[in-house]
Amino acid sequence: MKQLTIYLVVVLISISCASKPEIEDLSKQPNHLSIASLKMEVPENNPQSDAKIRLGARLFFEPLLSRDSSVSCGSCHLKQYAFSDTIAFSDGVGDKKVARNSPTIVNVGFQPHLMAEGGVETLELQVIAPLENEDEMDLEVIEACKRLNGIPYYQSFFERVWSDSATPFTLTRSIASFERSIVGGTSSFDAFVAGDSNALSDNEQNGMNLFYSKRLGCETCHSGPLMTNFKIENNGLNEEYADNGLFRLTLNSEDKGKFKVPTLRNIDQSYPYMHDGRFTSLGQVIDHYSSGGQPHPNRHHSITGFELSEQEKADLISFLQSLTDERFQ
Amino acid sequence: MPLNLSKYIPILILTALVGCKGEVPPFDLVEQDPKVVLEFNVVNQGEEIGIGDDFVDEKQWQLNLSTLKMYLSDIALIEGGELTELADVELVDLAGSGSVPGFSSSYTYIIPKGNYDQLRMSIGLPSDLNSTDPTIMPASDPLSLQSAMYWDWATMYVFIMMEARIDTNSDLQYDDNIAFHTGLDTLFRPEKSYPLTLDIPAFAKDTLHIDIDWNKIYHPMEGEIIDLSETPFFHANLDEEALATSRNFTDNFVKAISIREQ
Numbered sequence: 001m002k003q004l005t006i007y008l009v010v011v012l013i014s015i016s017c018a019s020k021p022e023i024e025d026l027s028k029q030p031n032h033l034s035i036a037s038l039k040m041e042v043p044e045n046n047p048q049s050d051a052k053i054r055l056g057a058r059l060f061f062e063p064l065l066s067r068d069s070s071v072s073c074g075s076c077h078l079k080q081y082a083f084s085d086t087i088a089f090s091d092g093v094g095d096k097k098v099a100r101n102s103p104t105i106v107n108v109g110f111q112p113h114l115m116a117e118g119g120v121e122t123l124e125l126q127v128i129a130p131l132e133n134e135d136e137m138d139l140e141v142i143e144a145c146k147r148l149n150g151i152p153y154y155q156s157f158f159e160r161v162w163s164d165s166a167t168p169f170t171l172t173r174s175i176a177s178f179e180r181s182i183v184g185g186t187s188s189f190d191a192f193v194a195g196d197s198n199a200l201s202d203n204e205q206n207g208m209n210l211f212y213s214k215r216l217g218c219e220t221c222h223s224g225p226l227m228t229n230f231k232i233e234n235n236g237l238n239e240e241y242a243d244n245g246l247f248r249l250t251l252n253s254e255d256k257g258k259f260k261v262p263t264l265r266n267i268d269q270s271y272p273y274m275h276d277g278r279f280t281s282l283g284q285v286i287d288h289y290s291s292g293g294q295p296h297p298n299r300h301h302s303i304t305g306f307e308l309s310e311q312e313k314a315d316l317i318s319f320l321q322s323l324t325d326e327r328f329q
Numbered sequence: 330m331p332l333n334l335s336k337y338i339p340i341l342i343l344t345a346l347v348g349c350k351g352e353v354p355p356f357d358l359v360e361q362d363p364k365v366v367l368e369f370n371v372v373n374q375g376e377e378i379g380i381g382d383d384f385v386d387e388k389q390w391q392l393n394l395s396t397l398k399m400y401l402s403d404i405a406l407i408e409g410g411e412l413t414e415l416a417d418v419e420l421v422d423l424a425g426s427g428s429v430p431g432f433s434s435s436y437t438y439i440i441p442k443g444n445y446d447q448l449r450m451s452i453g454l455p456s457d458l459n460s461t462d463p464t465i466m467p468a469s470d471p472l473s474l475q476s477a478m479y480w481d482w483a484t485m486y487v488f489i490m491m492e493a494r495i496d497t498n499s500d501l502q503y504d505d506n507i508a509f510h511t512g513l514d515t516l517f518r519p520e521k522s523y524p525l526t527l528d529i530p531a532f533a534k535d536t537l538h539i540d541i542d543w544n545k546i547y548h549p550m551e552g553e554i555i556d557l558s559e560t561p562f563f564h565a566n567l568d569e570e571a572l573a574t575s576r577n578f579t580d581n582f583v584k585a586i587s588i589r590e591q
Contacts, residue, residue: 003576045465114484117482119482119483119484120481120483120484121551122462122481124462124464125464125481127479127485128463128474128479128481129482131481132479132481140474140477141464142468142474142475167464168463168464168473168474169464169465172464173464248483249483251513251569251572253569
């Protein structure tokens, strides 16, 4: 409670001293933006435990879970890049490439739905997707379990954690538990939100003010502690889409080109950007939104373009860089 | 000498049972009830086609059938409007147990004797079953991952998976694949009824051949023709054109089913 009071005092002081009248609703920012305020939903049949998280971590980095034992979950989700990859399309088994850019999975346990079109509702079920996808790990979960059950190390590990062997149930739940343990909240921005007014430089604070301004409207979609409203939107990347996103699920033409609004947490580490990794820098992303994007009937109404000076653009990038967790770089 | 009633208890029970004759269950319900076998086949011009068989269809395409798997749900026999439910869901796999242990091209059910006039079944899975978590299902369950029919990216099931190799340039070599994988709730076709005459007495065993006519799927007299020369490979719901083909395939598939009694 005391900490909350400090937050509010800091915010009230910030408001009273604000030289940026375009910030509309900063009074609700502290709790609104604190990752600590989020409650992670954990399925009843998969409570977290240290041993299970360790098993899940081991499995996450286990290349045996791919057809030719060449790649693991960790091959496309590199810890030092906030559990994302640095190339547009990661390498899958053989000489294949995955179909979409690998997103960060930091804070993924807070997400209400997964995959770029949001078609998977639990981490447990999401585990199956890359394992069985023929461009990614290309190994049926049943076969993955057989492999693991043939290895004494995993036999005993699964027995210890689950009192059972590797099964589709225990395998998916173990990896999901590990993924739920990957939580951020250690960035400069988090320190600022927690009350350390010196945690962000002047340039970063200017960038923050721009980010939350009506002029840019970033918060329309990138809201809340994770800087996403988790909605599935068309952000005007194309006039015609090779990958139709949500349409694959709904078959509704109004859903063409719609993809999940990504978190901006650790955005500096999780380049390249967009579902197809077309932008390699934050500057290019800002240029896209500044231009208003491509005309498409489904393009989100808020993407209309804006003008930024070079300094403002640099400040905005500085702010986005302040969202990087120390432990994931 | 006091009367010892305890030694008469078995006699009393037996007498009571005989006295309640109308409520005593039949001696052997399982043995006397008939059995019906649903056996699924793909047919081409009246001939059954098995997995791996070469055949030439009505449009002279040289083909080799590689896969037919499908989910059926709410399977029931109907006698004068009265339903006898056979199964909630089955995975039909023409490759039988050689492909997926526990899943088959034929299923046997014990039914009451009767004179059935329809087989009713839904093609695909209703939305509540389509959203099943496959990881919690036992391996022998048709909805487990063992089925290899789960669309993991969308957390739903493929309803029909039909694959074949095709010779597209008549050089007697298979040079391409046809792969129809249809799913999604919108492609669920509920409660389709197929007429039959199944007069099955006690102790009998009868087989219903569920024929799926290849030519009625792809070259139907009624319905949308699926041009194999323009659709050499297809995977469901990637775009509107593919979706339209998928709908045509599903609707044709439903009409291509007929029942042949042995």
